[in-house]
Amino acid sequence: MRQTLRLEAMVDVLKSAAEQSRLRILVLLNQTDLTVSDLTEILGQSQPRVSRHLKLLLEANLISRYQEGSWAFFRLFDSDESRALVHGLINRLDPADPIISRDLERLEATKRRRQEKAAEYFSRNASSWDEIRSLHVPDTAIENELRSLVGEKSFQSMVDLGTGTGRLLELFAPLYRRAVGIDLSREMLAVARANLDRAGVAHAQVRLGDLYTPPVDRNCNDLVTMHQVLHYLDDPATAIYEAARLLRPGGRLVIVDFAPHDHEFLREEHAHLRLGFSDRQIVEWLEQAELELEASREIAPGSDVENGLTVKLWLARDPRIQIAGPDTTHAESKELA
Numbered sequence: 560m561r562q563t564l565r566l567e568a569m570v571d572v573l574k575s576a577a578e579q580s581r582l583r584i585l586v587l588l589n590q591t592d593l594t595v596s597d598l599t600e601i602l603g604q605s606q607p608r609v610s611r612h613l614k615l616l617l618e619a620n621l622i623s624r625y626q627e628g629s630w631a632f633f634r635l636f637d638s639d640e641s642r643a644l645v646h647g648l649i650n651r652l653d654p655a656d657p658i659i660s661r662d663l664e665r666l667e668a669t670k671r672r673r674q675e676k677a678a679e680y681f682s683r684n685a686s687s688w689d690e691i692r693s694l695h696v697p698d699t700a701i702e703n704e705l706r707s708l709v710g711e712k713s714f715q716s717m718v719d720l721g722t723g724t725g726r727l728l729e730l731f732a733p734l735y736r737r738a739v740g741i742d743l744s745r746e747m748l749a750v751a752r753a754n755l756d757r758a759g760v761a762h763a764q765v766r767l768g769d770l771y772t773p774p775v776d777r778n779c780n781d782l783v784t785m786h787q788v789l790h791y792l793d794d795p796a797t798a799i800y801e802a803a804r805l806l807r808p809g810g811r812l813v814i815v816d817f818a819p820h821d822h823e824f825l826r827e828e829h830a831h832l833r834l835g836f837s838d839r840q841i842v843e844w845l846e847q848a849e850l851e852l853e854a855s856r857e858i859a860p861g862s863d864v865e866n867g868l869t870v871k872l873w874l875a876r877d878p879r880i881q882i883a884g885p886d887t888t889h890a891e892s893k894e895l896a
Contacts, residue, residue, distance in 0.1 A: 725751030
């Protein structure tokens with residue numbers, strides 16, 4: 560149901576936005592997620608003053624806050640109504656306004672620092688990732704299969720569990736209205752954030768979180784992805800079960816991982832706890848999570864790769880269907896017969 564505000568509440572919301580610094584903050588958060596320190600530097604204001612502005616915007620439900628370790632990030636509030644209101648205000652601002660222009664220049668400097676840190680982290684770890692990549696088909700081939708599985712129809716929301724570099728958030732950005740990437744590594748989140756900034760993907764965010772208890776609302780996501788994640792986990796079945804709980808009726812889960820193999824060095828040198836997964840094992844876990852396997856794909860390594868890794872893709876669906884009656888304001892779901 561479309562959310563509306565009473566007159567008095569709408570006046571309070573507009574009052575919260577109708578102040579120069581707070582409107583500048585909304586313009587910046589429309590571009591990317593930022594910390595108090597980021598905003599303090601960009602706006603040229605003291606931290607207490609910036610924090611006060613953020614508090615008022617939070618109370619008006621124009622922005623939201625999420626924790627990433629000791630850092631707190633702020634972003635536009637994740638509702639269509641709130642974003643429509645903010646975008647309506649921002650779109651009427653002159654981008655050539657000297658204050659707005661200066662803020663956006665400083666924002667670009669903040670993004671460049673993020674990207675420099677991300678590049679540094681990549682350079683430290685590139686050799687180990689390249690060693691694994693050399694054993695299977697190029698990433699582009701896997702991404703093409705992912706696009707084929709997911710299709711071209713747009714949808715509301717996506718969650719990428721173990722988002723890593725944020726590549727899947729970037730890949731499916733043209734399809735979703737909003738998305739969240741979850742990862743346990745702050746370093747990888749910094750990489751993902753920098754990559755999303757570079758790609759101009761402002762309708763996705765990344766968060767620090769555990770795959771077994773993802774900080775995402777349940778029963779409301781159209782697509783959940785787990786790309787090269789399961790082999791790092793000691794309990795893949797529980798991870799799949801929790802991923803399934805994030806899906807709305809009819810939502811889909813995509814898993815990408817390796818077929819069974821005997822490369823022990825991946826366990827010893829790269830922290831792989833599982834040496835691939837069989838179709839039977841994945842199907843069993845999907846059934847335990849009350850999901851139905853809809854399709855699977857296999858991408859074998861090229862003939863020029865000795866003892867290469869076969870990549871598997873599994874697409875499962877929540878078998879519930881969503882039914883909205885003419886007199887109901889909320890959709891009800893039932894199991895498929």
